[in-house]
Amino acid sequence: MAGGRVLVTDDDAAIRTVVREALRRAGHIVETAGSLADLRRALRTFRPQVLVTDVVLPDGNGLDAVPALIAEYPAMPVIVLSAQNTFTTALRATEQGAFDYLPKPFDLSELTRAVEEALASSAAHPEPEGGGAGEDLPLIGRSPPMQDVYRTIARVVSNDLTVLVLGESGTGKELVAKAVHDFGPRKGAPFVAVNMAAIPRELIESELFGHERGAFTGAQARTAGRFEQAQGGTLFLDEIGDMPMEAQTRLLRVLQSGEFSPVGGARAIKADVRIIAATHQDLPRLIGEGQFREDLYYRLNVVPVRLPPLRERGSDIGELARHFLDRAAADGLPRKLLEPAAVARLERHSWPGNIRELENLMRRLAALTRDAVITPALIEQQLTQGGQAAPHAVPDAAGLSEAIEQHLARHFASYGHSLPPDGLYDRVLAELERPLLRLTLAAVRGNQLKAARMLGINRNTLRKKLTDLGVGPAVRKTDI
Numbered sequence: 168m169a170g171g172r173v174l175v176t177d178d179d180a181a182i183r184t185v186v187r188e189a190l191r192r193a194g195h196i197v198e199t200a201g202s203l204a205d206l207r208r209a210l211r212t213f214r215p216q217v218l219v220t221d222v223v224l225p226d227g228n229g230l231d232a233v234p235a236l237i238a239e240y241p242a243m244p245v246i247v248l249s250a251q252n253t254f255t256t257a258l259r260a261t262e263q264g265a266f267d268y269l270p271k272p273f274d275l276s277e278l279t280r281a282v283e284e285a286l287a288s289s290a291a292h293p294e295p296e297g298g299g300a301g302e303d304l305p306l307i308g309r310s311p312p313m314q315d316v317y318r319t320i321a322r323v324v325s326n327d328l329t330v331l332v333l334g335e336s337g338t339g340k341e342l343v344a345k346a347v348h349d350f351g352p353r354k355g356a357p358f359v360a361v362n363m364a365a366i367p368r369e370l371i372e373s374e375l376f377g378h379e380r381g382a383f384t385g386a387q388a389r390t391a392g393r394f395e396q397a398q399g400g401t402l403f404l405d406e407i408g409d410m411p412m413e414a415q416t417r418l419l420r421v422l423q424s425g426e427f428s429p430v431g432g433a434r435a436i437k438a439d440v441r442i443i444a445a446t447h448q449d450l451p452r453l454i455g456e457g458q459f460r461e462d463l464y465y466r467l468n469v470v471p472v473r474l475p476p477l478r479e480r481g482s483d484i485g486e487l488a489r490h491f492l493d494r495a496a497a498d499g500l501p502r503k504l505l506e507p508a509a510v511a512r513l514e515r516h517s518w519p520g521n522i523r524e525l526e527n528l529m530r531r532l533a534a535l536t537r538d539a540v541i542t543p544a545l546i547e548q549q550l551t552q553g554g555q556a557a558p559h560a561v562p563d564a565a566g567l568s569e570a571i572e573q574h575l576a577r578h579f580a581s582y583g584h585s586l587p588p589d590g591l592y593d594r595v596l597a598e599l600e601r602p603l604l605r606l607t608l609a610a611v612r613g614n615q616l617k618a619a620r621m622l623g624i625n626r627n628t629l630r631k632k633l634t635d636l637g638v639g640p641a642v643r644k645t646d647i
Contacts, residue, residue: 171286174215176200177248178225186219189275190282203227215243217266217285219278222249222256230256233263244285248273254306257317258324258350268321270314306342307490308483312475316343323470324351329422331407331467332445334474336578337521340445341405343472348401353441356400361393364409365588371414376421378430394427394438402440407467408448408459409594412637419463442467456605458637477518477525485510487522491529492541500533504540512543516550519577571599597636604629604638 173195177183183199190197198213200206203226206218218236220229233245244266249256260268266288267281306313306320323330324347332340341360348358366374377392393402404410410418421427422442426435444467453459477484488505496502505513518524528549536545575595578587604618611617615633619626632638 171216171282172196172198172214173217173219173282174198174200174206174209174213176202176206176218176220176224176229178202178221178223182221185275186278189279193279193283195282201225203229203232206232210240214240217244217246217282219246219248219282222247222251230259230263230265233260233265237264244288246278246281246285253309254313254317254320254346257314257321261321261324268318270309270311306339306346307487308480309486310475310480310482312480313483316472316474319470319472320346320350323347326351327353327441329441329467329469330443330472331470332443332472332474334445334447335476335521336447337523338474338476339522340447340474341403343474344401344403344405344443344445347443348403348441351441353400357397358401358403359393359397360403360405362405362588364406364594365590367590368411368414371411372417373430375414375418376427376429377432379432381431389429392427392429394421394440395429395436397440399439400441402442404442404444406446406448407444408446408450408453410459412458412460415460415463419460419466422463422466456638458601477521481514484513484525487525488513488529491526492533494526495530495533500530502539503533503536506540506542508543509541509546512546600632601636601638604633604636608638 173190175183175186175190175197176199177186178201180201183201187197187199198209198215200209202224206220218240220233222228222230230247230249233247236243236245245264246267246269247260247263247265248269248271249260250271257268257270266285269278269281306317320343330344330347332343334340344360345358348354361374363371373390373392375392375394377390377395380387380389404418421438425438427438428435450459450464450468454461454464477487485505488510492503492505513525520527528546531549532541532545535549538545603622607618607621608615611621615629616626619629622629624632
């Protein structure tokens, strides 16, 4: 596209020069300013089509000036730069009406792309509703992977688009869902979280949609489901990959129609909720295996938010560790400090349990160590010998039993001081049976009689297990 007029405001002369030359090479006409006062003076003689401004300027906050600038020049998109790479900064940039937000250090090609997108825009990004963010951050970290997360959240808080949060166990998926709710227009309404893996299969529909009195044995009174409890607010469906196929079909119909009926009821209730789903599972793989509906996946995956594992955000580990030590002290545990070398040791750990594992380690160190300053030796001791960390240091399992034991140890450790939801026995057996049945059927080319003989079970028993566990051909979009 043709070049445009760009005004760049930054108190760092070197940054101004580099940015100016990069944008000029891209064909733009560029003026620069080093302060808010310089910015105001430049606007008297130079009418930019795009403004690029830093947050921290010598005579004020560039972010605070954005709403007034947009009000005065409504056709001028504003791109905000900041070295304060927090969730609050990204959110405030969007709340103030900024077209885009780029954390420092930024790639010049990314800035050039943002400027060209802003020039192509007919108007500045509208200012979303919702209150400003305080300093009690729901998400912590300034690493580049987290900046992508912040920017995505900032762009969706003001609307009702369905969000799918993806990430390993312990990465903080519910924190993302809560942030989207708490900083959006539904913040005054309920936030209702439901763990799909913790609900028995036969109770899922009643749990989600409620039931009328007499709908089934034991239904002594009408009970509101999670959809009804979340009316006007947000419904967070955690571990959506564990939802049984029959419940997936019912959920899909609700998402398509915008209405639901309680179990045993005939009246339709309008579903005024924002849906945020989350999973640690590979949903495309589950679709291929017939475990998850493809059409439901596309309904949920409108805005994907991928949370990085802790091992990919090493620069955040020290900040997170200190935050968890502060939280432990606020809960009455002794206050502890971290040596710089201790932070370096934490950064070298692989963190299979992610943020939840780090929090557990910090609480354990706060409770069990006598020294006021945590050293690398203390961390090493806890990681290799102490409490729940030991299973993570075990070498590769020699057999199936040991592999399962390691997996279960990590699973228990991921819940910290809490316990896994009830029904663990059936969930573990189902996790073991599904791959066993799938691989056996693949080995005998789908011949159930041969599969039953190989497994040493009755053919009718095999058929029932295949049905109960949902092991079978993939479900297509038309199979509603």
